Amino acid sequence: MLMTQNLEYEFRYSITHWFQPIYHLKNNNVLGYEALLRDASQLKVPPADIFREADKNGYRNVLDLMSIKKALEIFKDASSPLFLNIFPSTLLEGNFLSWWDMHMPPRTPFVLELLEDEPIRNWKELKKTTKELKRRGVKIAVDDMGGGYSFFQQWIELDPDFIKLDRYFAENLSISPKKQKTVTSLVDLLSDTTEIIIEGVETEADLNTAEFLGITYAQGYLLGRPSPRTNCIGRG
Secondary structure (H helix, E strand, O other), rough: OOOOOHHHHHHHOOOOEEEEEEEEEOOOOEEEEEEEEEOOOOOOOOOHHHHHHHHHHHOHHHHHHHHHHHHHHHOOOOOOOEEEEEEHHHOOOOOHHHHHHHHHOOOEEEEEEEEEEOOOOHHHHHHHHHHHHHOOOOEEEEEEEOOOOOOOOOOOOOOOOOOEEEEHOOOOOOHHHHHHHHHHHHHHOOOOOOOOEEEEOOOHHHHHHHHHOOOOOOOOOOOOOOOOOHHOOOOO
C-alpha cells in the first residue's frame, strides 16, 4: 500500500471534511456524524471528481486512508461516533489492519460505511476483515443499500451494525406505496439485528412516513446540512 503523506502533493490540492448529523427519530438525539470529504483548495473540486482522479492515477485506496485520518484530526469528539466512508477494496488491501492499528486510536467510536457502488472481489476476506475490525470496537455499516451493486445476501452475511438505505427510498416515500412496502419489508427482516438509517430525507412528510414504518435513524438536509464541525447545526 502506498504511503499517504505524498498524496496531496501529487494531486495539488488539500482535503478537509464537513460533517452531517444522523438523528434518532424517537428521542431526537444525535446518533453520530458522517464525515464528508471536501476540497479545501480554491478549486472546490467535487468529491466524486477527487476520487475519480485518484482512481485514474492509482491512488484511490490511499486517498481513502488519508480521508479517514483527516476526518479524525478535524472531528476530535470522543463522545459521538464518527461515520467514515470506505471502499471495500481498501479493506481488502493486505496491510489494512496493520495500518488501522498504527493510525487509529483505540476505543474511539468509529462506524465504517462500506460503499456499495463497487463490485467485491473477495467476500470471504472482506468478512474476515470486518470481523477483525469489530474485535477492535469498530462498527460496520453498509452505505447506500439499493443504490449500487446490491448483493443483498452477501451484505447481510457481513453482519453489519447499520444499513443505510439509499436516498432513493426517502424521496417521495410518503406518496409511494411501493417504496413504503419495500421499507416495511426491510424493517421486518433486519430490525432485530441491524439498525436502519434512511438517507436523503428532505421533507417532513417523508420523515414522518419513515418513522411510522419503523425506521429508527435518519439523515438528510431536513435534519441537518453538512457543515464544518464547529458549525454543525441540526434538528431543533
